Amino acid sequence: MLNLNKSKELFERAKKVIPGGVNSPVRAFNSVGGTPAFVTRGEGAYMTDVDGNTYIDYVGSWGPFIVGHAHPRVVAAIEKTMKVHGTSFGAPTELEIELAELITKIVPSIEMVRMVNSGTEATMSAIRLARGYTKREKIIKFEGCYHGHGDSFLIKAGSGALTLGAPSSPGVTEGTAKDTLNATYNDIESVRELVESNKGNVAAIIIEAVGGNMGVVPSKKEFLVALRELCDKEGIVLIFDEVMTGFRVALGGAQEVYGITPDLTTLGKIIGGGLPVGAYGGKKEIMECISPVGTVYQAGTLSGNPLAMSAGLETLKILSEENPYPELEKKAVMVEEGFKNNLQKLGLNLCQTRVGSMSCLFFTDKDVVDFETANSSDTQKFAAYFNGMLERGIYLACSQFEAMFISTKHTEEDLQKTIDANYESLEIAYKLQNA
Numbered sequence: 371m372l373n374l375n376k377s378k379e380l381f382e383r384a385k386k387v388i389p390g391g392v393n394s395p396v397r398a399f400n401s402v403g404g405t406p407a408f409v410t411r412g413e414g415a416y417m418t419d420v421d422g423n424t425y426i427d428y429v430g431s432w433g434p435f436i437v438g439h440a441h442p443r444v445v446a447a448i449e450k451t452m453k454v455h456g457t458s459f460g461a462p463t464e465l466e467i468e469l470a471e472l473i474t475k476i477v478p479s480i481e482m483v484r485m486v487n488s489g490t491e492a493t494m495s496a497i498r499l500a501r502g503y504t505k506r507e508k509i510i511k512f513e514g515c516y517h518g519h520g521d522s523f524l525i526k527a528g529s530g531a532l533t534l535g536a537p538s539s540p541g542v543t544e545g546t547a548k549d550t551l552n553a554t555y556n557d558i559e560s561v562r563e564l565v566e567s568n569k570g571n572v573a574a575i576i577i578e579a580v581g582g583n584m585g586v587v588p589s590k591k592e593f594l595v596a597l598r599e600l601c602d603k604e605g606i607v608l609i610f611d612e613v614m615t616g617f618r619v620a621l622g623g624a625q626e627v628y629g630i631t632p633d634l635t636t637l638g639k640i641i642g643g644g645l646p647v648g649a650y651g652g653k654k655e656i657m658e659c660i661s662p663v664g665t666v667y668q669a670g671t672l673s674g675n676p677l678a679m680s681a682g683l684e685t686l687k688i689l690s691e692e693n694p695y696p697e698l699e700k701k702a703v704m705v706e707e708g709f710k711n712n713l714q715k716l717g718l719n720l721c722q723t724r725v726g727s728m729s730c731l732f733f734t735d736k737d738v739v740d741f742e743t744a745n746s747s748d749t750q751k752f753a754a755y756f757n758g759m760l761e762r763g764i765y766l767a768c769s770q771f772e773a774m775f776i777s778t779k780h781t782e783e784d785l786q787k788t789i790d791a792n793y794e795s796l797e798i799a800y801k802l803q804n805a
Protein backbone atom coordinates (compact mmCIF):
# COMPACT_ATOMS: atom_id res chain seq x y z
CA MET A 371 0.00 0.00 0.00
CA LEU A 372 1.24 3.52 -0.87
CA ASN A 373 2.03 5.70 2.14
CA LEU A 374 -0.08 8.81 1.48
CA ASN A 375 -0.30 10.00 5.10
CA LYS A 376 0.95 13.54 4.49
CA SER A 377 -1.22 13.84 1.37
CA LYS A 378 -4.23 12.77 3.43
CA GLU A 379 -3.52 15.47 6.02
CA LEU A 380 -3.03 18.11 3.34
CA PHE A 381 -6.18 17.01 1.52
CA GLU A 382 -8.28 17.42 4.69
CA ARG A 383 -6.71 20.85 5.26
CA ALA A 384 -7.24 21.85 1.64
CA LYS A 385 -10.92 20.84 1.67
CA LYS A 386 -11.56 23.37 4.43
CA VAL A 387 -10.61 26.33 2.24
CA ILE A 388 -10.71 25.13 -1.38
CA PRO A 389 -13.83 23.50 -2.91
CA GLY A 390 -13.08 19.77 -3.04
CA GLY A 391 -9.53 20.58 -1.93
CA VAL A 392 -8.44 21.21 -5.51
CA ASN A 393 -8.19 24.06 -7.98
CA SER A 394 -9.38 21.95 -10.89
CA PRO A 395 -12.05 19.29 -10.29
CA VAL A 396 -10.55 16.30 -12.09
CA ARG A 397 -7.55 16.37 -9.70
CA ALA A 398 -9.71 15.34 -6.74
CA PHE A 399 -9.57 11.63 -7.70
CA ASN A 400 -13.38 11.44 -7.28
CA SER A 401 -13.81 9.01 -10.15
CA VAL A 402 -10.97 6.69 -9.06
CA GLY A 403 -11.31 6.97 -5.28
CA GLY A 404 -8.59 7.47 -2.73
CA THR A 405 -6.50 10.49 -1.83
CA PRO A 406 -4.84 12.62 -4.50
CA ALA A 407 -1.07 12.67 -4.07
CA PHE A 408 0.08 16.17 -3.15
CA VAL A 409 3.11 16.76 -5.33
CA THR A 410 6.24 18.50 -4.14
CA ARG A 411 8.64 18.06 -7.08
CA GLY A 412 8.61 17.44 -10.81
CA GLU A 413 11.75 16.60 -12.76
CA GLY A 414 11.98 15.11 -16.23
CA ALA A 415 9.51 12.22 -16.45
CA TYR A 416 9.05 12.00 -12.69
CA MET A 417 7.01 13.54 -9.90
CA THR A 418 7.51 13.09 -6.17
CA ASP A 419 4.77 13.56 -3.59
CA VAL A 420 4.93 14.90 -0.03
CA ASP A 421 5.25 11.36 1.36
CA GLY A 422 8.34 10.74 -0.75
CA ASN A 423 6.65 8.50 -3.34
CA THR A 424 8.12 8.99 -6.82
CA TYR A 425 6.05 8.26 -9.90
CA ILE A 426 6.65 7.93 -13.61
CA ASP A 427 4.37 10.74 -14.78
CA TYR A 428 2.13 10.33 -17.86
CA VAL A 429 -0.02 13.41 -17.13
CA GLY A 430 2.71 16.04 -17.50
CA SER A 431 0.43 18.69 -15.98
CA TRP A 432 -2.28 17.57 -18.47
CA GLY A 433 -0.07 18.00 -21.52
CA PRO A 434 2.41 20.90 -21.22
CA PHE A 435 5.50 18.86 -20.29
CA ILE A 436 6.31 17.19 -23.61
CA VAL A 437 10.02 17.89 -22.84
CA GLY A 438 9.61 16.89 -19.20
CA HIS A 439 9.22 18.75 -15.94
CA ALA A 440 11.79 21.48 -15.14
CA HIS A 441 13.73 21.17 -18.39
CA PRO A 442 17.07 22.91 -17.66
CA ARG A 443 16.74 25.23 -20.66
CA VAL A 444 13.20 26.25 -19.68
CA VAL A 445 14.20 26.81 -16.05
CA ALA A 446 17.16 28.91 -17.16
CA ALA A 447 14.96 30.98 -19.48
CA ILE A 448 12.47 31.67 -16.69
CA GLU A 449 15.26 32.56 -14.24
CA LYS A 450 16.90 34.92 -16.73
CA THR A 451 13.66 36.71 -17.55
CA MET A 452 12.82 37.10 -13.88
CA LYS A 453 16.26 38.38 -12.90
CA VAL A 454 17.10 40.50 -15.93
CA HIS A 455 13.68 41.82 -16.92
CA GLY A 456 10.84 41.10 -14.51
CA THR A 457 7.62 39.07 -14.58
CA SER A 458 4.96 41.37 -16.05
CA PHE A 459 4.65 44.98 -17.17
CA GLY A 460 1.24 45.32 -18.79
CA ALA A 461 3.17 46.80 -21.68
CA PRO A 462 4.42 45.25 -24.93
CA THR A 463 7.70 43.32 -24.84
CA GLU A 464 9.94 41.77 -27.50
CA LEU A 465 9.43 38.28 -26.05
CA GLU A 466 5.77 38.34 -27.15
CA ILE A 467 6.83 39.10 -30.71
CA GLU A 468 9.38 36.27 -30.64
CA LEU A 469 6.80 33.70 -29.50
CA ALA A 470 4.21 34.97 -31.97
CA GLU A 471 6.77 34.85 -34.81
CA LEU A 472 7.76 31.28 -33.89
CA ILE A 473 4.13 30.10 -33.69
CA THR A 474 3.26 31.67 -37.05
CA LYS A 475 6.39 30.09 -38.56
CA ILE A 476 5.58 26.61 -37.21
CA VAL A 477 1.83 26.68 -37.97
CA PRO A 478 1.25 28.11 -41.50
CA SER A 479 -2.51 28.58 -40.98
CA ILE A 480 -1.78 31.03 -38.17
CA GLU A 481 -1.02 34.34 -39.88
CA MET A 482 -1.62 36.33 -36.68
CA VAL A 483 -1.94 35.24 -33.04
CA ARG A 484 -3.17 36.77 -29.78
CA MET A 485 -1.82 35.55 -26.42
CA VAL A 486 -4.14 34.89 -23.49
CA ASN A 487 -3.66 33.01 -20.19
CA SER A 488 -5.42 29.69 -20.63
CA GLY A 489 -6.99 27.38 -23.17
CA THR A 490 -10.41 28.45 -21.94
CA GLU A 491 -9.66 32.09 -22.70
CA ALA A 492 -8.40 31.05 -26.12
CA THR A 493 -11.53 29.15 -27.09
CA MET A 494 -13.92 31.70 -25.58
CA SER A 495 -12.19 34.44 -27.55
CA ALA A 496 -12.09 32.41 -30.77
CA ILE A 497 -15.85 31.85 -30.85
CA ARG A 498 -16.56 35.48 -29.95
CA LEU A 499 -14.28 36.46 -32.84
CA ALA A 500 -16.02 34.04 -35.21
CA ARG A 501 -19.42 35.44 -34.21
CA GLY A 502 -18.18 39.00 -34.65
CA TYR A 503 -16.60 38.21 -38.00
CA THR A 504 -19.62 36.35 -39.44
CA LYS A 505 -22.33 38.29 -37.57
CA ARG A 506 -23.94 34.92 -36.82
CA GLU A 507 -24.89 33.44 -33.45
CA LYS A 508 -24.75 29.63 -33.36
CA ILE A 509 -21.68 27.47 -32.77
CA ILE A 510 -21.41 23.74 -33.38
CA LYS A 511 -19.27 21.64 -31.06
CA PHE A 512 -19.05 17.86 -30.66
CA GLU A 513 -20.39 15.79 -27.82
CA GLY A 514 -17.48 14.67 -25.64
CA CYS A 515 -15.09 17.37 -26.80
CA TYR A 516 -13.89 19.79 -24.14
CA HIS A 517 -12.92 23.37 -24.92
CA GLY A 518 -12.47 24.70 -21.39
CA HIS A 519 -15.09 25.99 -19.00
CA GLY A 520 -16.55 28.88 -21.01
CA ASP A 521 -20.38 28.86 -20.73
CA SER A 522 -20.86 28.14 -24.42
CA PHE A 523 -18.87 24.92 -24.14
CA LEU A 524 -20.28 23.34 -20.98
CA ILE A 525 -22.99 21.57 -22.90
CA LYS A 526 -22.32 17.83 -23.32
CA ALA A 527 -18.65 18.56 -22.60
CA GLY A 528 -15.84 16.08 -21.97
CA SER A 529 -12.90 15.98 -19.55
CA GLY A 530 -13.73 16.77 -15.93
CA ALA A 531 -17.32 17.77 -16.80
CA LEU A 532 -17.90 14.25 -18.14
CA THR A 533 -15.80 12.52 -15.49
CA LEU A 534 -17.74 14.16 -12.67
CA GLY A 535 -21.13 13.56 -14.26
CA ALA A 536 -22.06 17.12 -15.30
CA PRO A 537 -21.37 17.28 -19.05
CA SER A 538 -23.97 20.08 -19.17
CA SER A 539 -23.22 22.34 -16.24
CA PRO A 540 -25.76 24.08 -14.00
CA GLY A 541 -25.30 27.84 -14.15
CA VAL A 542 -25.23 27.96 -17.95
CA THR A 543 -28.31 29.93 -18.99
CA GLU A 544 -30.84 28.80 -21.57
CA GLY A 545 -29.95 31.95 -23.49
CA THR A 546 -26.39 30.74 -23.84
CA ALA A 547 -27.15 27.06 -24.30
CA LYS A 548 -29.54 27.68 -27.22
CA ASP A 549 -26.66 29.02 -29.31
CA THR A 550 -24.52 25.91 -28.80
CA LEU A 551 -25.40 22.97 -31.05
CA ASN A 552 -23.92 19.52 -30.39
CA ALA A 553 -23.02 17.20 -33.24
CA THR A 554 -21.68 13.64 -33.11
CA TYR A 555 -17.93 13.24 -33.49
CA ASN A 556 -16.87 11.60 -36.77
CA ASP A 557 -20.46 11.87 -38.09
CA ILE A 558 -20.65 14.48 -40.87
CA GLU A 559 -24.40 13.91 -41.40
CA SER A 560 -25.07 15.08 -37.82
CA VAL A 561 -23.22 18.30 -38.68
CA ARG A 562 -25.01 18.80 -42.00
CA GLU A 563 -28.39 18.44 -40.26
CA LEU A 564 -27.53 21.17 -37.74
CA VAL A 565 -26.18 23.48 -40.46
CA GLU A 566 -29.32 22.95 -42.56
CA SER A 567 -31.67 23.61 -39.64
CA ASN A 568 -29.73 26.75 -38.73
CA LYS A 569 -29.08 27.89 -42.29
CA GLY A 570 -27.00 31.05 -42.46
CA ASN A 571 -26.74 31.35 -38.68
CA VAL A 572 -23.80 29.08 -37.77
CA ALA A 573 -20.76 31.23 -37.00
CA ALA A 574 -18.26 28.48 -36.22
CA ILE A 575 -17.63 24.80 -35.87
CA ILE A 576 -15.09 24.06 -33.16
CA ILE A 577 -13.45 20.65 -32.93
CA GLU A 578 -10.57 18.83 -31.31
CA ALA A 579 -9.19 17.19 -34.46
CA VAL A 580 -7.92 14.52 -32.11
CA GLY A 581 -10.39 14.27 -29.26
CA GLY A 582 -8.40 14.22 -26.03
CA ASN A 583 -11.16 14.76 -23.50
CA MET A 584 -13.29 11.68 -23.90
CA GLY A 585 -10.16 9.62 -23.76
CA VAL A 586 -8.20 9.87 -27.03
CA VAL A 587 -10.52 9.62 -30.03
CA PRO A 588 -8.89 10.40 -33.40
CA SER A 589 -11.14 11.96 -36.02
CA LYS A 590 -11.38 10.22 -39.39
CA LYS A 591 -9.59 12.08 -42.21
CA GLU A 592 -12.62 11.91 -44.49
CA PHE A 593 -14.71 13.46 -41.71
CA LEU A 594 -12.37 16.45 -41.39
CA VAL A 595 -12.21 16.85 -45.19
CA ALA A 596 -16.01 16.94 -45.31
CA LEU A 597 -16.08 19.40 -42.41
CA ARG A 598 -13.66 21.72 -44.22
CA GLU A 599 -15.75 21.53 -47.41
CA LEU A 600 -18.97 22.23 -45.49
CA CYS A 601 -17.43 25.29 -43.78
CA ASP A 602 -16.16 26.61 -47.12
CA LYS A 603 -19.58 26.15 -48.72
CA GLU A 604 -21.52 27.72 -45.85
CA GLY A 605 -19.11 30.51 -44.85
CA ILE A 606 -18.61 28.96 -41.41
CA VAL A 607 -15.37 29.56 -39.46
CA LEU A 608 -13.61 26.22 -38.82
CA ILE A 609 -11.81 26.31 -35.48
CA PHE A 610 -9.32 23.58 -34.53
CA ASP A 611 -8.99 23.48 -30.78
CA GLU A 612 -5.34 22.42 -30.54
CA VAL A 613 -4.86 23.32 -26.89
CA MET A 614 -3.89 19.69 -26.30
CA THR A 615 -2.72 18.55 -29.77
CA GLY A 616 -0.75 21.68 -30.66
CA PHE A 617 2.98 20.84 -30.80
CA ARG A 618 2.01 17.48 -29.26
CA VAL A 619 0.95 15.11 -32.07
CA ALA A 620 3.38 16.83 -34.45
CA LEU A 621 5.30 20.11 -34.36
CA GLY A 622 2.52 21.63 -36.47
CA GLY A 623 -0.19 19.90 -34.46
CA ALA A 624 -3.18 17.89 -35.67
CA GLN A 625 -3.59 20.16 -38.71
CA GLU A 626 -0.15 18.96 -39.87
CA VAL A 627 -1.02 15.30 -39.19
CA TYR A 628 -4.31 15.51 -41.12
CA GLY A 629 -3.28 18.11 -43.73
CA ILE A 630 -6.40 20.18 -43.04
CA THR A 631 -6.22 23.99 -42.73
CA PRO A 632 -8.57 25.52 -40.15
CA ASP A 633 -9.53 29.20 -40.22
CA LEU A 634 -8.67 29.67 -36.53
CA THR A 635 -6.62 27.58 -34.11
CA THR A 636 -6.63 27.68 -30.33
CA LEU A 637 -3.50 26.77 -28.39
CA GLY A 638 -2.41 26.27 -24.80
CA LYS A 639 -0.52 23.83 -22.57
CA ILE A 640 2.79 23.25 -24.44
CA ILE A 641 3.07 26.90 -25.57
CA GLY A 642 3.28 27.90 -21.93
CA GLY A 643 5.98 25.36 -21.07
CA GLY A 644 4.28 24.87 -17.71
CA LEU A 645 3.30 28.51 -17.14
CA PRO A 646 -0.19 29.92 -17.87
CA VAL A 647 -0.41 30.66 -21.59
CA GLY A 648 -3.18 30.25 -24.15
CA ALA A 649 -3.43 31.68 -27.65
CA TYR A 650 -5.76 31.93 -30.60
CA GLY A 651 -4.76 32.73 -34.14
CA GLY A 652 -5.47 32.20 -37.79
CA LYS A 653 -6.35 34.11 -40.93
CA LYS A 654 -5.24 37.76 -40.83
CA GLU A 655 -8.59 38.84 -42.26
CA ILE A 656 -10.37 37.30 -39.28
CA MET A 657 -7.79 38.18 -36.60
CA GLU A 658 -7.89 41.86 -37.57
CA CYS A 659 -11.47 41.97 -36.33
CA ILE A 660 -10.02 41.78 -32.80
CA SER A 661 -9.60 44.98 -30.79
CA PRO A 662 -7.79 47.35 -31.09
CA VAL A 663 -7.69 46.85 -34.89
CA GLY A 664 -11.28 45.66 -35.06
CA THR A 665 -14.13 45.96 -32.61
CA VAL A 666 -14.43 42.40 -31.25
CA TYR A 667 -13.22 42.93 -27.71
CA GLN A 668 -10.81 40.71 -25.78
CA ALA A 669 -8.20 41.70 -23.19
CA GLY A 670 -6.07 40.36 -20.32
CA THR A 671 -3.92 41.87 -17.59
CA LEU A 672 -1.24 39.20 -17.80
CA SER A 673 -1.63 38.28 -21.46
CA GLY A 674 1.81 37.92 -23.05
CA ASN A 675 3.65 38.44 -19.79
CA PRO A 676 7.39 37.97 -20.33
CA LEU A 677 7.79 35.24 -17.71
CA ALA A 678 5.25 32.91 -19.35
CA MET A 679 6.43 33.88 -22.82
CA SER A 680 9.99 32.85 -22.00
CA ALA A 681 8.89 29.38 -20.78
CA GLY A 682 6.77 28.79 -23.87
CA LEU A 683 9.34 30.21 -26.27
CA GLU A 684 12.13 27.99 -24.90
CA THR A 685 9.90 24.92 -25.07
CA LEU A 686 9.01 25.56 -28.72
CA LYS A 687 12.68 26.26 -29.52
CA ILE A 688 13.64 22.87 -28.03
CA LEU A 689 10.92 21.13 -30.07
CA SER A 690 11.89 22.96 -33.28
CA GLU A 691 15.62 22.30 -32.83
CA GLU A 692 15.48 18.70 -31.60
CA ASN A 693 12.50 17.36 -33.59
CA PRO A 694 11.72 14.69 -30.96
CA TYR A 695 8.62 13.40 -32.77
CA PRO A 696 10.14 10.28 -34.39
CA GLU A 697 11.59 9.28 -30.99
CA LEU A 698 8.27 10.01 -29.24
CA GLU A 699 6.52 7.84 -31.84
CA LYS A 700 8.90 4.93 -31.16
CA LYS A 701 8.34 5.21 -27.41
CA ALA A 702 4.56 5.39 -27.83
CA VAL A 703 4.58 2.33 -30.13
CA MET A 704 6.62 0.39 -27.53
CA VAL A 705 3.96 1.10 -24.88
CA GLU A 706 1.08 0.37 -27.28
CA GLU A 707 2.63 -2.96 -28.32
CA GLY A 708 3.45 -3.85 -24.73
CA PHE A 709 -0.12 -3.19 -23.61
CA LYS A 710 -1.44 -5.13 -26.61
CA ASN A 711 0.70 -8.17 -25.72
CA ASN A 712 -0.52 -7.98 -22.12
CA LEU A 713 -4.15 -7.86 -23.23
CA GLN A 714 -3.61 -10.89 -25.48
CA LYS A 715 -1.88 -12.83 -22.69
CA LEU A 716 -4.75 -12.01 -20.32
CA GLY A 717 -7.42 -12.76 -22.88
CA LEU A 718 -8.78 -9.21 -22.68
CA ASN A 719 -10.17 -7.33 -25.67
CA LEU A 720 -9.89 -3.62 -24.79
CA CYS A 721 -9.71 -0.68 -27.20
CA GLN A 722 -6.44 1.24 -27.47
CA THR A 723 -6.20 4.54 -29.35
CA ARG A 724 -3.20 6.71 -30.08
CA VAL A 725 -2.01 9.67 -32.11
CA GLY A 726 1.68 10.35 -31.64
CA SER A 727 2.57 10.53 -27.95
CA MET A 728 -1.02 10.87 -26.69
CA SER A 729 -2.92 7.65 -26.15
CA CYS A 730 -5.71 5.95 -24.24
CA LEU A 731 -6.63 2.47 -23.01
CA PHE A 732 -10.45 2.24 -22.99
CA PHE A 733 -12.07 -0.30 -20.71
CA THR A 734 -14.49 -1.38 -23.41
CA ASP A 735 -14.32 -3.92 -26.22
CA LYS A 736 -16.06 -1.49 -28.59
CA ASP A 737 -14.20 0.38 -31.32
CA VAL A 738 -14.15 3.88 -29.77
CA VAL A 739 -14.98 6.49 -32.42
CA ASP A 740 -17.14 9.00 -30.56
CA PHE A 741 -18.57 10.01 -27.17
CA GLU A 742 -21.12 7.17 -27.07
CA THR A 743 -18.57 4.41 -27.65
CA ALA A 744 -16.07 6.08 -25.30
CA ASN A 745 -18.79 6.24 -22.68
CA SER A 746 -19.36 2.48 -22.92
CA SER A 747 -16.13 2.06 -20.92
CA ASP A 748 -16.28 0.40 -17.51
CA THR A 749 -15.14 3.24 -15.25
CA GLN A 750 -15.12 0.98 -12.18
CA LYS A 751 -12.58 -1.32 -13.80
CA PHE A 752 -10.63 1.73 -14.95
CA ALA A 753 -10.55 2.95 -11.32
CA ALA A 754 -9.15 -0.39 -10.11
CA TYR A 755 -6.58 -0.32 -12.92
CA PHE A 756 -5.63 3.30 -12.15
CA ASN A 757 -5.00 2.49 -8.48
CA GLY A 758 -3.03 -0.63 -9.38
CA MET A 759 -0.79 1.49 -11.58
CA LEU A 760 -0.44 4.20 -8.92
CA GLU A 761 0.58 1.57 -6.35
CA ARG A 762 3.29 0.49 -8.82
CA GLY A 763 4.61 4.04 -9.23
CA ILE A 764 2.83 4.87 -12.48
CA TYR A 765 0.95 8.18 -12.43
CA LEU A 766 -1.85 8.19 -15.02
CA ALA A 767 -4.66 10.69 -15.58
CA CYS A 768 -7.22 10.01 -12.86
CA SER A 769 -10.08 9.52 -15.32
CA GLN A 770 -10.97 7.17 -18.15
CA PHE A 771 -11.79 10.24 -20.23
CA GLU A 772 -8.31 11.73 -20.42
CA ALA A 773 -5.07 11.05 -22.28
CA MET A 774 -1.74 9.39 -21.47
CA PHE A 775 1.20 11.60 -22.51
CA ILE A 776 4.74 10.38 -23.19
CA SER A 777 7.57 12.93 -22.96
CA THR A 778 11.10 13.13 -24.33
CA LYS A 779 12.31 12.27 -20.83
CA HIS A 780 10.62 8.86 -20.46
CA THR A 781 13.34 6.20 -20.77
CA GLU A 782 12.95 2.72 -22.21
CA GLU A 783 13.32 1.42 -18.65
CA ASP A 784 10.42 3.63 -17.53
CA LEU A 785 8.29 2.33 -20.38
CA GLN A 786 9.08 -1.32 -19.64
CA LYS A 787 8.24 -0.76 -15.96
CA THR A 788 4.93 0.75 -17.11
CA ILE A 789 4.19 -2.22 -19.36
CA ASP A 790 4.89 -4.63 -16.49
CA ALA A 791 2.67 -2.60 -14.14
CA ASN A 792 -0.06 -2.55 -16.80
CA TYR A 793 -0.11 -6.40 -16.81
CA GLU A 794 -0.46 -6.65 -13.04
CA SER A 795 -3.01 -3.82 -12.82
CA LEU A 796 -5.18 -5.38 -15.53
CA GLU A 797 -5.09 -8.65 -13.58
CA ILE A 798 -6.34 -6.74 -10.53
CA ALA A 799 -9.00 -4.81 -12.45
CA TYR A 800 -10.38 -8.01 -14.00
CA LYS A 801 -9.69 -10.15 -10.92
CA LEU A 802 -7.52 -12.46 -13.02
CA GLN A 803 -4.76 -12.92 -10.44
CA ASN A 804 -3.39 -16.45 -10.59
CA ALA A 805 -4.58 -18.33 -7.55
Ligand code: KE4
Nearest residue numbers: 394432488489490516517518529613614638
Ligand atom coordinates in the same frame (compact mmCIF):
# COMPACT_ATOMS: atom_id res chain seq x y z
P1 KE4 B 1 -7.44 25.37 -19.81
O1 KE4 B 1 -8.42 26.50 -19.62
O2 KE4 B 1 -7.63 24.25 -18.80
O3 KE4 B 1 -5.97 25.85 -19.91
O4 KE4 B 1 -7.71 24.73 -21.27
C1 KE4 B 1 -9.01 24.27 -21.57
C2 KE4 B 1 -8.93 23.26 -22.69
C3 KE4 B 1 -9.31 23.65 -23.96
N1 KE4 B 1 -9.26 22.80 -25.01
C4 KE4 B 1 -8.80 21.53 -24.84
C5 KE4 B 1 -8.75 20.61 -26.02
C6 KE4 B 1 -8.39 21.08 -23.55
O5 KE4 B 1 -7.94 19.80 -23.40
C7 KE4 B 1 -8.45 21.96 -22.46
C8 KE4 B 1 -8.06 21.54 -21.05
N2 KE4 B 1 -7.72 20.16 -20.88
C9 KE4 B 1 -7.98 19.62 -19.56
C10 KE4 B 1 -7.48 18.18 -19.56
N3 KE4 B 1 -8.26 17.33 -20.38
C11 KE4 B 1 -7.36 20.42 -18.46
C12 KE4 B 1 -7.24 19.69 -17.13
C13 KE4 B 1 -8.15 20.26 -16.10
O6 KE4 B 1 -9.28 20.71 -16.45
O7 KE4 B 1 -7.73 20.27 -14.93
